Amino acid sequence: MMYRVELIILNKDGVRDPEGETLKRYVVDSTLPGKVAEVRVGKIVVVTMEASSREEAEKLTRELAEQRRLYNPIVHKLQVRAEKVEDGSD
Amino acid sequence: MMYRVELIILNKDGVRDPEGETLKRYVVDSTLPGKVAEVRVGKIVVVTMEASSREEAEKLTRELAEQRRLYNPIVHKLQVRAEKVEDGSD
Amino acid sequence: MILTLSSGEMEVVRRVLGREPREAEWKLVDALWSEHCSYKSSKVFLRSLPSTGPNVIMSVEDWQDAGAVDVGNGLALVLKVESHNHPSAIDPFNGAATGVGGILRDIISKGAKPIALLDMIRVGKLDEKGKWLLRNIIAGIGFYGNSVGVPVVGGELSFDETYNDNPLVDVACAGIVSKDSIVPSVVKEPGLRLVLAGFTGLDGLGGASFASRKLSGMDEIGAVQIADPFAGKIIIDVTLEVAKEVEAIKDLGGGGLAVAVTEMANGLGAVVNLEKVPLRFKYLSPEDIIISETQERMLFAVKPERVESVCSKFREYNYPCEDIGEITADPTIRFQYNGQVVAELPSDLLLSPPLNVWPAERASRRREPGREVPLGEALRAILTHPDLVSKEWAYSQFDYEVGTSTVVKPGQADSAVVELPNGKYLALKGDANQDLCAEDAYECGKAIVAEAYRNLATVGARGIALVDHLQFGDPRKPNVYQDFIDAVRGISEASKFFSIPVVGGKVSFHNEDKNGNPIKPTPLVVMAGLIEGKLARNRIDEGNLVLIGETRNELAGTLFSRIFGGGGEVAKTKLIEDLIASNLVIKGINEGKVIWNKDISKGGLAGALLPILTKGFSVKISSSHVVGTSSVLGKMFSENGGRFLVLTSDPQWFMYQAGRMGIQASAIGKATRDGGKLVLDDETFPMDSVVENYYTFLEGSL
Amino acid sequence: MRTAVIKFPGTTCELDVVKALKVVGAQAEVVKFNSLDPDRYEAVVIPGGFSFGDYLRAGAIAANSEAMKGVREMANEGKLVLGICNGFQILVESGLLRGALLPNINLRFVTRWVRIRVRRKDTPFTGESKDVLFMPIAHAEGRYFLDDEEIASRLAVFQYVDERGEPSPQANPNGSLMNIAGITNEAGNVLGLMPHPERASFSSISPDGSRDGLEILRVFGK
């Protein structure tokens, strides 16, 4: 079965995120004044892969991220989410 | 109520993604040979905001992205997903 | 199927073939006959550009991808300029970046190693959209240039509302190759194999016809190209590695494989087996493969026994490379898919579209009388204009040091200087002037060549070659076409006068705003020169200010008239003044008389004083010593050519030498270290906010 | 010293580094990423550029490559390892040096000539160096970060400083922790820095004629 796995890489809470800060200060706050508490900007890697279950897809992707350092554990936190792909497109 | 809105910006299908291609060719394929059909790399903006409903949070974020050129509709596709934040952290 | 062919052109095709072409054949003709590839509306006039000279190795009349001149010690300089205006308008980051990729591949097509890039950028109002455009254009240029390790050593950044919808993104590249290893773009013998490196994808379908059309909206999506400088770097490195093993090289640009194969065959024929083309998507149709404009591909003509050796070098980098066909003696271009003919057309038909000479008519230029502008207000407006502020925000995003040969860096002088492998110093500068061209395209054509010549002189260099890029609106509009013709005439006249061959160029029509108004005509030249004696280091210090040349009250077509209107006369370029004044400056540099110098151009004398003011100096000017006009506004803001501002400790030397050469030079004032003021006769203008604006404007706006 | 200058796909500064190493008399040669034999060399330099397009994160993909196994081997044997700019990023990503290099605080690529103070002279690279060096930087991801300031302070070899030699905030071009421009490993034989010594090795191209890069590269000539 095909899974679409999202690997979301964001800075850890203690690590500054200048892109998010800038976006909030100069763009978001003037468009949505007072509404937004925080903006964070990160990277997303979308892997479309063969796996036997959602759990396996997530596990393989997480291992990939760790072994091949798709993120830097000193500064980043990782979120991994898989979902089944019905027709192969998204 | 507070919502955590994810704004995911990826190149449209049919538009190239050299970062994803490179990652696949030089990193992913050697770790998970034969398993991965495609890798795409994009940007994610996580906005934590006040809104009265999930729909409103998504709508406001989508409008923000359009008005303030957070993406280029000619090249990118946008995905917006909101979820309620229970305790304000993530 | 969207074609740009006119019904008349379609008739010609049917008549020559004696049959109705297949769909793929229409696309093939459409690509090759596009304005972008065929120069059908401009070729006649481009022939008037001087393209010969003792140093010329390869020039415009050869219609190769780039021109080349001899720079001594067995080395050739390869030069090319091109724009990526339309793609940059819809996707400024990728549009500008792929523009850089494209110009680099033109240079490596000759087997030359790219050593320097220039970027000449023109955008409109800095509103939300303008900022988005500019930020992304600069980031995109940096992205590509930095990633492939070719320094962007200079450029221009100008703001004019005429470019609101249609920014101009011009990039030029200089490369170096040993003279006897220049690789041609065309073949001379049948039997050579056609080898294609790089994947072909969906991206950029229909780009050449897209550039030959005005911007119209959503149907351009297919033309979006994503920059992949990493692949670009591999292509550059490997192409230079295999250059000695191949008979011809062509980059795939506008019109994709269709154009590259046909132009490479150059009258001979070719058979291409489309099923051999390495694809990024399996489902690409044969028709699409022919005209796809995917970047980062190169076509090589290779002796059969060398194919394996060439391709193995690409495969070492995991980069696709395939033998896709051969050059034939039969003068037919044939594309086939698994043996099935997809398109089969005579080379000759593809290579010679009917030329267009459109009706031309000079627009009458009515100038509203300007109002009386107080000097203080004019100074403030000119000296804080974005065209004159520090461009560090832009060039600091470029890796201008890579290559360890950038001697004069961006922001240090009017021209960039790079050291060549033979130890000589090469100066480079690009110039355009939309204000003047909007008034008089002929005078402007002359003036931009003269300005580039003077800019090279400021570092001690003399021009040896130039390339031009002609950017106009829709050529079918008589006023636009007349401007085009006039500009070519001006450029041609001036380059002949200076004996500087035009070794290459490019034409970009259909630059219009969303209401269909043409942009101000914006021809642009990039000149290369060599320093024969000393290099001017141009460091501002205390000294006497000498103005070389005559100042005429010619304010039409200047920055002043753009801001305040009116303006009276258009500057008439007297090329002899530019030549003699440049000679004097170069002599001054060689004899150690020049502390710092600058040619007078945008913003007039006032504009030339600005760099001194911004380095913490005050200047004191006596207006009666600015000779040629009695108008104070003319003295300060006229942009007529033939002039330099020099800082020196020996003003007498300049006056004496100028007298002997038959031009004007006068000591007009002094620069002193007690910063912050411009003193004109008895009036003092504080400059603190002007200086502040100079350093913070771009950073603050973007 | 027999010195390998590694070229990854996307490396741009290998020839500049070789040119500068020749000035100090080193026996330097470019070695392609897939053909490094660690036993043949006494030292290795990883030059600047955009290895593998700097996709994902600067240096991340190269850090995983076969070549870096060889570099690690050399480092463990006490041979000299120098990473310049992208080379520094690769050393950090591969764990040979501590910390991380994050996107510049203003989120832009920046080229500029900077002054750096040499804080440690007990490394083979800096033993005979002047106190303050003038060199250009050119990078988009050079903001040094480590979650332990004490260790960072101990390992830091270079700090961005102003005209007066102070590590002031204005002198910090990218937001680095404590203005750190370069660090070493515990043993002192591995050094990474963001500024480019090879671009400060020729008087014709330096703004004031200085050649401070040679202060660091000189060791390869021994």
Ligand SMILES: Nc1ncnc2c1ncn2[C@@H]1O[C@H](COP(=O)(O)OP(=O)(O)O)[C@@H](O)[C@H]1O
């Ligand atoms: N877009 C750009 N890219 C690189 N360098 C630039 C750019 N714009 C301006 N520069 C550099 O900034 C300096 C000042 O530019 P400009 O004001 O156009 O020169 P001039 O004084 O000759 O009109 C020059 O060294 C020029 O090369």
Ligand SMILES: [Mg+2]
């Ligand atoms: Mg100038």
